[in-house]
Amino acid sequence: MSTPPFPRARREMAPGYPPRFPVPDDKVPWSVAWSAYAPPYHVDPHVIARDRTKVPGGWADPEDVRAVTLPANVDRDALGRPHNPMGRTGIAGRGRLGRWGPNPAADPIVLWWKDGRLCAVLIERTTPVLVDGASLHPWAFPGGMADDGEEPAATLARELEEETGIRLSFDDARVVYQGPVDDPRTTDHAWIETTAAYVLVPDNGVAAIEHAMQASDDARAVRAVEVDRALLGKMYANHASLMRAALSDLAGRDDVPRALAVHAGQAGS
Numbered sequence: 001m002s003t004p005p006f007p008r009a010r011r012e013m014a015p016g017y018p019p020r021f022p023v024p025d026d027k028v029p030w031s032v033a034w035s036a037y038a039p040p041y042h043v044d045p046h047v048i049a050r051d052r053t054k055v056p057g058g059w060a061d062p063e064d065v066r067a068v069t070l071p072a073n074v075d076r077d078a079l080g081r082p083h084n085p086m087g088r089t090g091i092a093g094r095g096r097l098g099r100w101g102p103n104p105a106a107d108p109i110v111l112w113w114k115d116g117r118l119c120a121v122l123i124e125r126t127t128p129v130l131v132d133g134a135s136l137h138p139w140a141f142p143g144g145m146a147d148d149g150e151e152p153a154a155t156l157a158r159e160l161e162e163e164t165g166i167r168l169s170f171d172d173a174r175v176v177y178q179g180p181v182d183d184p185r186t187t188d189h190a191w192i193e194t195t196a197a198y199v200l201v202p203d204n205g206v207a208a209i210e211h212a213m214q215a216s217d218d219a220r221a222v223r224a225v226e227v228d229r230a231l232l233g234k235m236y237a238n239h240a241s242l243m244r245a246a247l248s249d250l251a252g253r254d255d256v257p258r259a260l261a262v263h264a265g266q267a268g269s
């Protein structure tokens with residue numbers, strides 16, 4: 001049996017969230033009737049304060065969902081709210097997410113091979129993840145939300161620079177994932193959909209990257225972290241699966257050092 005969607009988002013929370021209504025695996029699909037389902041409604045005051053219809057420069061949808069144009073492929077419930085296509089999450093409303101429905105994001109994956117080690121640029125997100133009473137700052141890609149109408153390659157480069165100080169083009173990056181993120185902010189009516197793409201930095205570009213790294217914006221720390229199985233066990237949301245997708249791609253390439261391809265295949269298995 002495959003893993004039900006959002007295993008972490010149903011367990012983890014963002015700051016300010018009420019406890020999630022417990023959703024067992026078999027009750028995740030909306031197609032399974034569940035009359036007792038009563039998730040708490042939550043929208044962060046910060047989201048309300050950034051309503052783009054009221055505040056110049058606002059980035060959030062209005063709270064009245066009927067005033068919002070949603071993508072055509074998104075189902076709505078009886079109140080007009082978009083139904084998270086991945087299923088129930090235990091919280092209604094938008095939580096800390098600005099958009100009703102999909103919130104487009106991008107995750108830049110920056111990798112290099114040096115002295116037999118595969119390294120990645122990762123951040124500790126400033127905002128903690130709350131899980132079972134603990135407040136955690138797991139390793140994450142320096143991703144972020146797309147601006148209105150922004151192409152993924154531009155979001156990838158912009159977010160990387162904003163959070164890590166590194167300037168890199170993603171025009172020729174290899175896209176390894178496009179889809180929902182198992183993010184602690186996820187709700188029944190708002191979720192993140194990311195484009196993850198990686199760049200393999202050439203040997204002569206590594207020093208500049210290491211020199212440029214400086215945390216800012218959503219990142220409280222930025223580091224070059226060795227990619228191994230231990231790392232994959234402690235990453236934010238489903239970022240480990242994004243990393244595995246990049247490793248799988250690397251393992252199949254014949255234009256990278258053979259030792260790197262073998263290492264990537266082993267680390268991602």
Ligand code: RP5
Pocket residue numbers: 105106107140141142143144145181183192194218237
């Ligand atoms: C994750 O949150 C995405 O994968 C991306 O890394 C990030 C986008 O949110 P912000 O960093 O803009 O808060 O779900």
